[in-house]
Amino acid sequence: MTAATAGAERVERRGPGMFGGWSIAASLFVVPAIFLLVVFMLYPVVSTIILSFEPGIDNYVRLLTADPKFLDLGTFPPRGALFNNLLWVVFYVSGTIVIGLLVAVMATRVRYEAHIKAIVFIPQAIAAVALGVIWRFVYAPEENTGLLNAVLGVANVGPVSWLGSQTWVNTALIIAGIWGSVGFVTVILSAALKGISTEILEAARVDGATEGQVFRRIIVPMLSLPISVVAVTLVINVIKLFDLIYTMTQGGPANSSRVIAFSMYQEALPARNFDYGAAIAVIMLIILIPVMIFNVRRFTAERVTQ
Amino acid sequence: MSKFRLVAPLMVAMLVLTACPAGNTGDGDGDGGGGSSPGASGGGGGEGGSIEVTSLWGGAEAEAFQAVLDAFTEASGVEVEYTSVRQDYNTVLNNRVAQGDPPDVAIIPGVGFLRSFAADDLIIPLADLGIDDAFLQEAYAENLAETGLATGAVDGTAYALMVKLNSKSTVWYRPDLFAEGGYEPPETYDDFIALAEQITADGGTALALGAGDSWTLTDWFESIYIRQAGVEAYDALFSPEGNWTDPSVSEAINTMLELLTDENIAGGKEGALATTFTDGIGLVFSPDAEAQMYYEGGFVGGIAVGDVNPDLVWNETIGFFPFPSVGDGDEDAITIGGDVMGAFTNEPGVAEFMQFLASPEGAAAWVAGGTIITPFAGVEAGDYPDERAQAEAEHVYGAGIARYDGADLLAAGTDLGASLQAIFDDPSILDSQLETFQAEADAAWAEAGS
Numbered sequence: 001m002t003a004a005t006a007g008a009e010r011v012e013r014r015g016p017g018m019f020g021g022w023s024i025a026a027s028l029f030v031v032p033a034i035f036l037l038v039v040f041m042l043y044p045v046v047s048t049i050i051l052s053f054e055p056g057i058d059n060y061v062r063l064l065t066a067d068p069k070f071l072d073l074g075t076f077p078p079r080g081a082l083f084n085n086l087l088w089v090v091f092y093v094s095g096t097i098v099i100g101l102l103v104a105v106m107a108t109r110v111r112y113e114a115h116i117k118a119i120v121f122i123p124q125a126i127a128a129v130a131l132g133v134i135w136r137f138v139y140a141p142e143e144n145t146g147l148l149n150a151v152l153g154v155a156n157v158g159p160v161s162w163l164g165s166q167t168w169v170n171t172a173l174i175i176a177g178i179w180g181s182v183g184f185v186t187v188i189l190s191a192a193l194k195g196i197s198t199e200i201l202e203a204a205r206v207d208g209a210t211e212g213q214v215f216r217r218i219i220v221p222m223l224s225l226p227i228s229v230v231a232v233t234l235v236i237n238v239i240k241l242f243d244l245i246y247t248m249t250q251g252g253p254a255n256s257s258r259v260i261a262f263s264m265y266q267e268a269l270p271a272r273n274f275d276y277g278a279a280i281a282v283i284m285l286i287i288l289i290p291v292m293i294f295n296v297r298r299f300t301a302e303r304v305t306q
Numbered sequence: 307m308s309k310f311r312l313v314a315p316l317m318v319a320m321l322v323l324t325a326c327p328a329g330n331t332g333d334g335d336g337d338g339g340g341g342s343s344p345g346a347s348g349g350g351g352g353e354g355g356s357i358e359v360t361s362l363w364g365g366a367e368a369e370a371f372q373a374v375l376d377a378f379t380e381a382s383g384v385e386v387e388y389t390s391v392r393q394d395y396n397t398v399l400n401n402r403v404a405q406g407d408p409p410d411v412a413i414i415p416g417v418g419f420l421r422s423f424a425a426d427d428l429i430i431p432l433a434d435l436g437i438d439d440a441f442l443q444e445a446y447a448e449n450l451a452e453t454g455l456a457t458g459a460v461d462g463t464a465y466a467l468m469v470k471l472n473s474k475s476t477v478w479y480r481p482d483l484f485a486e487g488g489y490e491p492p493e494t495y496d497d498f499i500a501l502a503e504q505i506t507a508d509g510g511t512a513l514a515l516g517a518g519d520s521w522t523l524t525d526w527f528e529s530i531y532i533r534q535a536g537v538e539a540y541d542a543l544f545s546p547e548g549n550w551t552d553p554s555v556s557e558a559i560n561t562m563l564e565l566l567t568d569e570n571i572a573g574g575k576e577g578a579l580a581t582t583f584t585d586g587i588g589l590v591f592s593p594d595a596e597a598q599m600y601y602e603g604g605f606v607g608g609i610a611v612g613d614v615n616p617d618l619v620w621n622e623t624i625g626f627f628p629f630p631s632v633g634d635g636d637e638d639a640i641t642i643g644g645d646v647m648g649a650f651t652n653e654p655g656v657a658e659f660m661q662f663l664a665s666p667e668g669a670a671a672w673v674a675g676g677t678i679i680t681p682f683a684g685v686e687a688g689d690y691p692d693e694r695a696q697a698e699a700e701h702v703y704g705a706g707i708a709r710y711d712g713a714d715l716l717a718a719g720t721d722l723g724a725s726l727q728a729i730f731d732d733p734s735i736l737d738s739q740l741e742t743f744q745a746e747a748d749a750a751w752a753e754a755g756s
Binding site: 068069142144162249254269270276 | 594
């Protein structure tokens with residue numbers, strides 16, 4: 001043990017010199033990482049792209065022009081997995097951040113802050129599949145099973161078949177998704193909130209700012225970095241969203257709640273149409289690239305400013 | 307830098323680990339021994355060998371099938387390792403086949419898959435296993451031979467056995483509630499509609515529908531179509547030449563929608579769209595029932611009694627009547643759903659196993675479990691273990707002509723159920739949706755043929 005520690009120290013001392021040029025030892029240490037990246041990242045990506053072009057560009061043409069399950073611009077509003085995913089990106093991401101931020105800000109003003117945050121955080125401890133099953137019960141069309149319809153029944157509304165209605169199904173799913181993610185946002189933003197020094201807030205109040213102004217002009221701008229971190233994470237999560245759809249609706253009714261990742265699974269595996277599924281995966285990758293570039297740029301920018 | 311100390315050995319370990327399986331697969335492919343593990347079967351399996359069979363059955367269905375496997379092992383000395391994949395069977399089977407490690411024998415989820423496996427030469431033709439068409443003609447029960455042969459064949463070559471089936475022409479109902487209301491099981495579709503309206507007028511709900519599982523709608527459609535348009539039209543529709551914009555299709559769908567209205571089904575149409583197949587059974591057969599009839603296959607009986615409500619009594623609280631005739635179509639035609647089984651290897655024991663499945667002994671061992679109807683000859687309705695199974699067997703063996711579930715005959719990737727859900731939800735889109743579906747079906751057939 002001591003020998004190993006001594007060795008590590010020696011490496012540390014020699015450390016700065018290594019960055020000048022690639023020593024053999026450094027290259028050797030990088031090999032496993034590169035090997036794993038090539039085998040588990042690069043190779044699958046390249047072979048997926050090749051697979052998707054097996055019948056030429058037909059898969060892409062069909063996906064974007066002739067597959068109403070994936071994209072249907074013939075109606076208003078448009079339909080299809082791609083459009084549904086856009087709904088998710090807009091409403092799920094903004095809904096989660098707005099609610100998460102409100103809970104974080106308001107919780108700091110009460111004595112039982114920790115309890116509130118714990119309650120909001122509980123859904124984080126639930127696996128997405130279990131969350132889907134729970135919300136299936138909440139949304140069940142019968143009042144005996146469906147919590148939401150039972151509550152509405154008291155007010156003499158409904159029952160509404162939330163997951164059986166093409167009008168409501170995406171809204172219902174997105175709300176379930178928000179419920180599952182608000183805790184994550186609350187915890188991160190509330191930690192960031194503690195980082196804003198009270199002097200700044202006090203100074204603003206002394207200068208006569210109202211609480212609304214403090215929130216809009218001080219808190220939100222100072223939280224912009226953590227908010228964008230959270231937003232990027234949520235956007236990436238939502239573009240590869242699969243579990244909730246799979247457990248709650250299987251993309252139904254009438255394929256009205258499909259999303260990109262679910263379509264990919266559905267086409268590639270149950271329908272055994274591997275190249276078509278691969279084309280969907282490639283489209284998903286293309287959509288994710290700008291998000292990832294944004295993320296990487298921001299991290300590098302941050303490192304520079306530090 | 308102290309992190310380095312931890313990470314470096316980890317990386318080496320991972321390298322070693324990732325290298326290992328690659329070596330193993332190479333070996334496995336070499337001797338073709340993958341899958342079955344000789345170690346597990348111990349000394350006993352030595353002489354007859356050992357094969358692996360996969361299916362998606364669990365519970366009572368798996369027990370019934372295990373009895374068949376045991377009977378086979380006793381007769382042949384070949385050990386059978388049964389692997390049950392309850393969830394996502396299609397996906398698991400696909401992956402195993404794609405990675406070159408298929409089970410020896412497997413239930414194939416739908417004829418579309420069979421076609422796709424056959425097109426890629428992944429499945430062994432039955433003739434190579436010593437099962438020719440003459441053998442099959444003899445093996446199947448008389449009224450099921452035609453559909454059995456057609457279902458297991460791709461472009462005239464037999465690849466799979468239809469090993470078990472259930473009727474899909476059974477309307478399950480509550481005899482006690484019918485007696486209370488003074489209702490009689492309907493014989494014609496017009497009577498069916500009249501009965502539903504009567505039940506609604508009396509303050510009840512006629513039907514439950516599990517339209518959240520879209521295949522329940524395809525079963526409704528098929529049951530109506532085969533009776534209304536006839537068997538010939540049915541065969542044509544579910545073939546690569548099928549014309550979904552034919553007026554007979556919209557007529558059958560409209561006939562279906564005449565009965566499946568908001569008033570006639572529990573929870574209305576949208577409620578039904580969020581109800582799964584099993585939940586639908588519960589709406590009729592659970593202690594606090596909401597509806598009186600549930601149309602689905604013969605397997606409903608087993609699930610209702612086994613999972614939903616063990617207190618159900620045959621012909622008192624649960625029974626079925628045959629799906630009523632529609633118009634002047636073929637009256638004694640029924641639709642059936644079933645499973646086909648094919649071989650992915652020709653290991654010793656596989657051919658014997660497939661032949662055993664089609665034999666009267668194999669059939670008799672399977673029906674004793676009471677979960678299925680066998681398509682093979684040599685078994686009579688009286689051989690089934692209980693009244694419910696006997697009634698279904700009589701109904702199937704008495705049918706003049708049987709046809710396989712059409713949606714399962716379509717090319718893999720065709721989703722008739724989703725289209726029917728859309729039309730069911732909004733009948734005004736009927737024509738445009740059928741056109742969309744035609745394009746989808748054409749594309750899937752083209753894909754299957756390529």
